[in-house]
Amino acid sequence: MSLNLFTTTYLVLSNTLNTTLYNLSVTLSSPIYINSTAFNLASLKANSQYKLPMIVYAQNAGIYSISISIVYYQGNIERQEQITVPVYVMQINSPAIPILIQFNSSTLLTGQVECTTIAIQNTLNQPLYNVTISLVTQGTLYINTTTITLPSLQPLQRLYVPVGVYTQSAGIVSVSASISYYQAGQLKQAQEVINDLAAGSVNIIITGVSTVPSVAVRGSIVSVTATIYNFGTGPANGLTVTVxxxxxIVVIGQNTYYVGNLGSDTSSTFTFAFRILNSTKPGSYVIPLEYTYTNDIGQVLHSHSNITLEVSNGSSGFFTSSFRSSNNSHISLIGILGIIIVISIVIVLVIVFLRRR
Structure with missing residues (x-):
């Protein structure tokens, strides 16, 4: 949000369960101004969202927190959740001088070189000449370009200069810009501050899947457990997996699994149980997944993946088992007959031998 401006935003409530929640009471508290701090909602349907509008205002730049208390009923059980949402208040450059400079990226990613651009715009209806911009980073931010020289900026022209940016810290990152230019033949100078947000990246990959039984049969229940790994540089907080x-193919129980916080370079698992209907055709089924989480600056993000489930024809498996059982019975019967024949031959030889004596 911007400094010294009344900003309209929304608090988004998401019900990731398969059941409706009732009598929701939401209470907000924060050091910054919020026009409404209490909301009541009669119900929130399964797998749905509701947006609560609010107006916020801050006089000073910085990082603030909004504490959110939510009380609701799931069935006849009263539940309560406490959430803290960070709010970043930045000083946004106003075109007091004719050149407006900003990062052309909503959020920079930490722990890696981010290839982005700096947008430079002439806000006047007259050209500017010999524009020189010197950049000085603050904190742990590094930028590979420190001087930008432009022969001219035509009226209302907007240029994009590619830069490489690296930072290890999440939150507000700033770059000081010293600008000199000629306007109508006169040399002018100005100072600006370029602000942006930086957050850790999240890259959730499925590294393994186990199924019990290994091949699902029509009319049966199968359990699928997947192992996930976060290859990103930041955490996925409050991670949920929705199938x-x-x-x-029907989910047994809820279609959302709560994983919790999945940090950078860490792994976890989730498990779903499915009922394979008798009408399910044999084959390979791709089941979509959606990951929902917040990054280390409180942004709610979504990503997607899938798992594959093999379904076989139950009757063919039974036939194979019966065939093997029948085959083993025939082998046993032949063995018994062989033994009887051998014993008979031995008896005959003994009788013949005794008669000769």
Missing amino acids: FPPKD
């Missing part, structure tokens, strides 16, 4: 199976 969307096809029509002939």
Whole structure:
């Protein structure tokens, strides 16, 4: 949000469960101004969202927190959650001078070189000449370009200069810009501050899947456990996994699994149980997944993946088992007959031998 401006924003409530929640009471508290700090909602349907509008205002730049208390009923059980949401208040450059400079990126990623651009715009209806911009980073921010020289900026022209940016810290990052230019033949100078947000990246990859049984059979229940790993530079906080199976495969219980906080370079697992309907055709089924989480600056993000489930024809498996059982019975019967024949031959030889004596 911007400094010294009344900003309209929304608090988004998401019900990730398969059941409706009732009598929701939401209470907000924060050092910054919020026009409404209490909300009541009769119900929130399964897998739905509701946006609560509010107006916020801050006089000083910095990082603030909004504490959110939510009380609701799930069935006949009263539940309560406490959430803290960070709010970043930045000083946004106003075109008091004719050149407006800003990062052309909503959020920079920490722990890696981010290839982005700096947008430079002439806000006047007259050209500017011999524009020189010197950049000085603050804190742990590094930038590979420190001087930008432009022969001219035409009226209302907007240019993009590619830069490489690196930072290890999440939050507000700033770059000081010293600008000199000629306007109508006169040399002028100015100072600006370029602000942006930086957050750790999140890259969730499935590294393994186990299924019990290994091949699902029509009319049965199968359990699927997947191992996930966060290859990003930042955490996925409050991670939930939501599954969307096809029509002939039904989730047993909730279709959302709460994983919790998944830090950088860490792994975790989630498990879903499915009922394979008798009408399900044999084959390979791709089941979509959606990950929902907040990054280390409180942004709610989504990413997607999928798991594959193999379904076989139950009757063919039974036939194979019966065939093996029948085959083993025939082998046993032949062995018994062989033994009887051998014993008979031995008896005959003994009788013949005794008669000769």
